[in-house]
Amino acid sequence: MQPGYYVVLAAVLFTIGAVGVLIRRNAIVLFMCIELMLNASNLALVTFGRINGTLDGQIMAFFVMVVAAAEVVVGLAIIMSIFRTRRSASVDEANLLKY
Amino acid sequence: MTATLAVEAISTGEAWFFWILGPLAVLAAIGMVVARNAVHSALFLVLIMLCLGVFYVIQSGPFIGLAQIIVYTGAIMMLFLFVLMLVGRDAQDSLIEVLRGQRVAAILLGIGFAGLIATAFFRALRNVSATGLAAANSQGNVQGLAAIIFTRYIFAFEVTSALLITAATGAMILAHIERRKEQKTTQPDRMRARFLPGNYPGPKAGPGVYALSDSVATPARLPDGRQSERSVPPILPKRELTEIEAAPKGTASSFGGHGSTEGR
Numbered sequence: 284m285q286p287g288y289y290v291v292l293a294a295v296l297f298t299i300g301a302v303g304v305l306i307r308r309n310a311i312v313l314f315m316c317i318e319l320m321l322n323a324s325n326l327a328l329v330t331f332g333r334i335n336g337t338l339d340g341q342i343m344a345f346f347v348m349v350v351a352a353a354e355v356v357v358g359l360a361i362i363m364s365i366f367r368t369r370r371s372a373s374v375d376e377a378n379l380l381k382y
Numbered sequence: 383m384t385a386t387l388a389v390e391a392i393s394t395g396e397a398w399f400f401w402i403l404g405p406l407a408v409l410a411a412i413g414m415v416v417a418r419n420a421v422h423s424a425l426f427l428v429l430i431m432l433c434l435g436v437f438y439v440i441q442s443g444p445f446i447g448l449a450q451i452i453v454y455t456g457a458i459m460m461l462f463l464f465v466l467m468l469v470g471r472d473a474q475d476s477l478i479e480v481l482r483g484q485r486v487a488a489i490l491l492g493i494g495f496a497g498l499i500a501t502a503f504f505r506a507l508r509n510v511s512a513t514g515l516a517a518a519n520s521q522g523n524v525q526g527l528a529a530i531i532f533t534r535y536i537f538a539f540e541v542t543s544a545l546l547i548t549a550a551t552g553a554m555i556l557a558h559i560e561r562r563k564e565q566k567t568t569q570p571d572r573m574r575a576r577f578l579p580g581n582y583p584g585p586k587a588g589p590g591v592y593a594l595s596d597s598v599a600t601p602a603r604l605p606d607g608r609q610s611e612r613s614v615p616p617i618l619p620k621r622e623l624t625e626i627e628a629a630p631k632g633t634a635s636s637f638g639g640h641g642s643t644e645g646r
Binding site for chain 1: 390392396397400404407408411412414415420423424427430431434437438441442443445446449450453454457458461462465466468469480484485488489491492495496499500503504506507508509510511512513514515517518519523526527530531535538542545546548549550552553556557559
């Protein structure tokens, strides 16, 4: 086994997340798929850091984690406010920015 | 790769972990995408994140692995579940395709993309062995991370704090409900509404308590024998009393016909 296998796994997980973003309608599940893509990129970063023998990969994964947390907080707040006005969490329903 | 770099051999235990948890993560990811119920998706995502956390710990990153488990499965997924419970937990995804053929096209595209990128990585990294983090972690993983994060990445670290505080403020502004002053119901309004004709001002009766049933779904009986609608919460299915249950105890012929009256 080689560390490249981890990167292949990360690529597969990323693709599944991307397909999920394309085929799902529920905004919250879309967000989960985006989280899956970010996690897959984190796995690739950590593996690259290990291959190169430096800790920079882990630091970058750390920053990705922070950005993902901020993104989730704001995104879920937007979903909440859309749900409050339109009574729906489906991305197909929200076709207007206001009302 | 220069000859001075050490080459870390991957142990059999790590291979076992990879071949067990890797397929598990992929299966959970597929389950997350195809699950109709959003709560199931969230639980599958928790499983994926735990698997990835174990991978980080195995790849000599104990700090990032624990941060993954604490921050992602602990905080972010709780936030997800919280919003799921607030916003449509029972909102099923519609099966109607807005763009015809989009689902099939997306799946084909995904398979193609995965095949391309995975084979590219596999061929590129097949013969690359890891240098390993033994040298970088010689002072300890957390110390090694801190030494880099507070020197080389100090600017990114500071910008992160600005990002976090902006996100927190933005979420507070977005989630805040502005209520106008004239929309607020005042206490005199509520009092007038309470004593308006058509509204019974007293407290509602409790549910019925009988020898055969003390369920909250059993309606209480009014003095004239009717069942009180107000004694049962509207979300509960009303439980009708059977003849035997409704009959005064000890007088009905269905009780064996003793005919003895009880001195209640």
